[in-house]
Amino acid sequence: MKKVLLVALLLICIFFACRKEEPSHPELVLRYADNQSTGYPTVEAAKYMAELVKKRTGGKIEIRIYPDSVLGSENSVMEQMTYGGIDMSRFSLGTLSRFFPELWTLQLPYLYTDSEHMWRVLDGDIGDMYLREMSGKGIIGLAWYDAGARSFYTRTPISSFASLQDLTIRVQENDMMSRTIELLGAEAVQIPYGDVYSALQKLRIDGAENNLPSYVFMDHNQAAPYFYQDEHFRLPEVVMISADAQKKVSAIDPGFVEIIEACARDSGVYERKLWQEEENRAYEKAVQSGVTFIIPSDEDMFALKQAMEPLYHELGQKEREIVERIRDT
Ligand code: GCU
Known part of the structure; x- marks a missing residue:
């Protein structure tokens, strides 16, 4: 009898040892x-955030990442988020800044002296203030990601500020951005990100x-x-969650709302590190592919900044004060 019991016990142990881990079933996706x-820093950082969220919510919440615009262009995603069709x-x-015009101030050309300056601003009161302000329209700002500095590039050789004049330049779908480009004497064409390559190839735009x-x-x-490395804009990125999704998170456990906020911020720190590595890698790849880098002269930089000066003159009192605070940061 004892022997039978022992064998049964052994079989039970073997059964449990061989049983595969049950796939976890999140309560919310x-x-x-x-x-x-x-591979792009923002996508890799989002994956990192998803891992953190899974771990810190005990597998109850899963963030499923859809890269490559498969859920639509940024504008369409923004619209879908406002009625809860997309969660994050x-x-x-x-x-x-098309949806939150108050963000325009952060989009001003040559606003920061360098990357460190921008991060001092975004990591401080001003960055927090803008994240909070973005929470008014059914979408909540969680964290900043780095996106470096933006410069011009063209199909045909350019050597200076003057060569940009009369060129047709693609901009994001944002009228303020068009205005900035037009101040340089160029023609701005608003095209979604995913269509820029074909617009360049089909000669619809010069750059x-x-x-x-x-x-x-x-x-x-x-x-x-x-x-043409003039680094006119430093436009960071923002990780956002819809108010609807946040409610669903809170219904599972109100503490999970803070967990998601913390995971987003942690992924922001990770993304900045990835960003720096990717900028270096991209530069190497560009050089190897035969790209000509043009560094604007001091006179050119002066002329560019002068041309964009009207944008600063048009600011209201509140925005002017913010710009001053940014400059003092
Ligand atoms: C950057 C940014 C994208 C954006 C793109 C653009 O690449 O990461 O989110 O869509 O600029 O110029 O449209």
């Missing part, structure tokens, strides 16, 4: 959109402007190999 591809996304400030990783990831370097 959040759909997260990004218009960049796998990462947006460029250039897209956001565009973006950061180096986007330039290389989207193969724009193949079509527009002259990169």
